Amino acid sequence: MMLPRSIKHCRNCGTAVIYRVPDDGDTKERAVCPGCDTIHYENPLNVVGTVPWFGDKVLLCKRNIEPRWGKWTLPAGFMELGEGTAQGAARETHEEAGAQIEMEALFTVLSVPRVGQVHLFYRARLLSDVFEPGFETIEARLFSQAEIPWEEIAFRTVKETLQRFFEDRARGSFGVHAYDIV
């Protein structure tokens, strides 16, 4: 796999970096600053969100931002410093859908090595079917399993999470699903 080389300058001193294997026993090339010796690591990002459910329906949000403008997604976004995974998932659900929820258990942990991300979704019980979408969302509405616009789902991890959710619900028992999306 070709890894991104998005770092051109040192975050500490601004000098142009060079990519090489550091001298500390590391085995991978990193952006190393020839000026101040800072080693810059690039690591996967977490995306955290929820499967908000109300009766037999699930809440989806129509995206008002790129990528995938106009496609449907579960409320989710990049985890921020200073928060835990569940807290971030609740924050995103509030920001994107204005939904009132009671957080439940972790449901999916889906790695997407191709884009350097891990997507973590929690189940969340909706306390109301009234939503106040934020600026990132065109529309927030409930879908039964038969109504899900499968061909209009924004991301593969969202589609997989919805599939696992309806499968587990039909079985009457929710697990935790952790696997890679390749």
Place this chain on the structure above:
Amino acid sequence: MMLPRSIKHCRNCGTAVIYRVPDDGDTKERAVCPGCDTIHYENPLNVVGTVPWFGDKVLLCKRNIEPRWGKWTLPAGFMELGEGTAQGAARETHEEAGAQIEMEALFTVLSVPRVGQVHLFYRARLLSDVFEPGFETIEARLFSQAEIPWEEIAFRTVKETLQRFFEDRARGSFGVHAYDIV
């Protein structure tokens, strides 16, 4: 919470950044480049590892690196770009302990907001009790529950993961444990 402001210069052009709320609807201060308008995000990092078990014992590694030199840990390290969580956990187990394992299910997902990390541990069945520790490890050895050096465990997430492991094993059923370490 005070978040780190470790970015002083733009990774794209080297200009000194300023911390401010971007103009794109964001609500948090980010390092923004006044030269090329690049917005720099700082996000939590994933640490991935395993609970390698052999009969009624668990494999621990004595750290040969800082922080916590000389303390005992489960094999774990920062997840890299281009790999999934399980793959990273297996890699770290190989690098730090030289252990032969069969990966099992995800076991703990522990957020540590104070340091901006999420620690994910998988259970892993040891195929052999012969280890070949890498340079980051002074010694790799098996411990029964009674032998675990609880006061000499390097990290809180490792201690919690070991506690959950022995609790679940006593109960005869392993779950997935996701919570915050505050």
